[in-house]
Amino acid sequence: MPHSLPTMPRSLDPAEQARIRTFQAPLHWRAIWQMVSTFGLYLALTVAMYASARLSVWLTLLLALPYSGVMVRIFILQHDCGHNSFFATPSHNRMLGRVCSLVTLTPFAWWRRVHARHHVTYNNLDRRGCPADFYTDCLTIAEYEALSPFKRLLYRLSYNPALIHLLQPPLVFLVLQRVPFDTPKSCMAERHSAYALNLALLLVFTPLVYFFGLKTVLLVHLPALILASITGIWLFSVQHRFEASQWFSKSEWSQARAALHGTSYLKLPFILRWFSADIGVHHIHHLHPSIPNYRLQDCHNACPQTMAPVTTLTIAEALKTPIFALWDETNRRMVPFPA
Numbered sequence: 001m002p003h004s005l006p007t008m009p010r011s012l013d014p015a016e017q018a019r020i021r022t023f024q025a026p027l028h029w030r031a032i033w034q035m036v037s038t039f040g041l042y043l044a045l046t047v048a049m050y051a052s053a054r055l056s057v058w059l060t061l062l063l064a065l066p067y068s069g070v071m072v073r074i075f076i077l078q079h080d081c082g083h084n085s086f087f088a089t090p091s092h093n094r095m096l097g098r099v100c101s102l103v104t105l106t107p108f109a110w111w112r113r114v115h116a117r118h119h120v121t122y123n124n125l126d127r128r129g130c131p132a133d134f135y136t137d138c139l140t141i142a143e144y145e146a147l148s149p150f151k152r153l154l155y156r157l158s159y160n161p162a163l164i165h166l167l168q169p170p171l172v173f174l175v176l177q178r179v180p181f182d183t184p185k186s187c188m189a190e191r192h193s194a195y196a197l198n199l200a201l202l203l204v205f206t207p208l209v210y211f212f213g214l215k216t217v218l219l220v221h222l223p224a225l226i227l228a229s230i231t232g233i234w235l236f237s238v239q240h241r242f243e244a245s246q247w248f249s250k251s252e253w254s255q256a257r258a259a260l261h262g263t264s265y266l267k268l269p270f271i272l273r274w275f276s277a278d279i280g281v282h283h284i285h286h287l288h289p290s291i292p293n294y295r296l297q298d299c300h301n302a303c304p305q306t307m308a309p310v311t312t313l314t315i316a317e318a319l320k321t322p323i324f325a326l327w328d329e330t331n332r333r334m335v336p337f338p339a
Contacts, residue, residue, distance in 0.1 A: 008246070008261055008309075010254040012287075016306050023299040024290045026088045034277075034294055035096065038077060042070045042103065049220045050212060060219055068227035069275035075104045075232055076277035076293055082112035085292045101197050102204060105173050105225070109193035110180055119289055122240060123262035125327075126250035131182040135164065135233055136240035138247075140327045141335070156337055161322035165237070169229035239264045239282040242321045243334050244311045259286035265300070265312045272315075273297070283310045 012020070045067045052059040080086035081097030097108040114132035121127040128137050144152065157163070178198055180191040208217050246261040248254075266280030273280065281296035284307075291299055300307055313321070324334035 008257045011256050012306060016303060019303060020284075020288055020291075020299055020306075023295045023302070024085075024288060026086060026292050027294065028088070030294045031087055031292065035077065038070065038073050042067075042074065045070060046220070050216065053212075053216045053219050057219065061223055064224040064227060066275075067224040068231065071103055071224060071228035072231050072235070073275050073277050074100050075106070075228070076279050078104055078106065078108065078111075079115070079279070080277075080292050082108065082115055083289045085290045101193075102200060104228075105197070105201070106177055107180070107190070107193040107197045110177075110183060110190040113187065113190050114182060119286065122286070123245065123247050123258045124250060124253045125247050126253075135237040138241065138325060138327050138334070140329050142329065144326055144337075156325075159325050159337075165234055165322055166230060169233040170226045172233070173225065173229040235266070235276060235279060238313065238318045238321045239266055239280070241324055241334060242311060242313060242318075243324055245324075245334050246332060247327045256287065259283050260306075260309050261311075262286075263310075264318075265307070265310045266318055267312055267314055283307065 011017075045063060049060050049063045049067060052063060077086060078097050078100035081093040081100065084090050084093045086096065087093050094108070097112070101108045101111075114130070117130055118133055118136075121130055121133060122136055125140070130137070139155065144155065147155065178194065180187075180194040183190050183194075185191075205217065212220075240263060242264050244261075245264070246257070248257060248262075260283055263282045263286050265283055268276065268280050277293040278296045279285065279293060281300050284291060284296045284299050285293075288299075323336040325337050326335050328335045
């Protein structure tokens with residue numbers, strides 16, 4: 001059963017906060033090794049896939065599985081750079097983040113802004129409605145029941161698991177992120193980052209198409225990009241939308257409450273932890289976004305008492321979470337759409 005609100009302190013014990021903060025400092029050697037090993041594998045798989053495309057379409061598609069996993073890992077590196085947590089130096093984070101964007105197709109400055117907003121609005125009932133938080137937002141049961149029958153149908157269709165977890169993710173990464181959507185005209189740096197990335201992608205892929213042909217380039221990159229986008233969106237969604245996830249009014253919301261009771265600990269086997277760069281330890285990330293991905297699991301292990309209230313999800317449990325679409329304010333839990 002979800003925790004009742006009185007058992008959820010607004011903040012952590014000062015001693016525990018101090019212990020968690022010890023994991024904030026980036027470790028230079030670990031960051032360098034993670035960057036080199038990740039991009040080294042990405043480049044090796046790229047070469048292998050272009051070579052295999054001449055031999056077998058099926059072999060190339062098989063290689064798309066680990067290739068997409070490495071893309072997800074590179075996205076988490078970009079995510080850390082957006083928080084200035086991967087390296088100690090902000091300029092190094094910006095540099096690596098922009099390099100990562102060539103793989104993830106996600107404009108670095110634009111994504112950094114919308115994701116920063118996510119960290120102060122998630123699981124807050126009074127701050128819903130950000131387009132970038134579509135995959136974590138929800139209506140309450142009362143709000144859903146107040147809709148007209150036609151609007152209920154539209155809402156159910158818009159949150160159909162097949163739509164939001166299979167069809168939408170490739171459109172978001174391949175099409176929607178080519179334009180600076182949800183970006184005010186005053187945020188010129190974020191707008192320019194989208195246009196600059198488009199130009200950089202054009203400069204990268206034009207020679208590839210010239211030397212290898214459009215069909216080969218699509219075969220190598222498109223299936224992996226589609227798989228990576230689906231996996232990445234699923235990871236982001238299940239760590240916020242699960243049965244025990246707690247939502248709070250603005251007066252109730254605090255970073256500690258939302259992190260420990262509104263996000264999950266997705267417990268993955270080692271190989272999937274590597275490909276996802278431990279983003280499954282999502283509660284730690286929301287407690288202290290400045291902790292780099294390569295220290296999240298260590299922080300979780302060092303603070304077992306503080307982490308006790310966090311909902312742990314297995315892969316099997318996580319695969320069921322897309323059905324939870326509404327917030328039941330009476331019973332304080334997420335529920336599926338009514339039959």
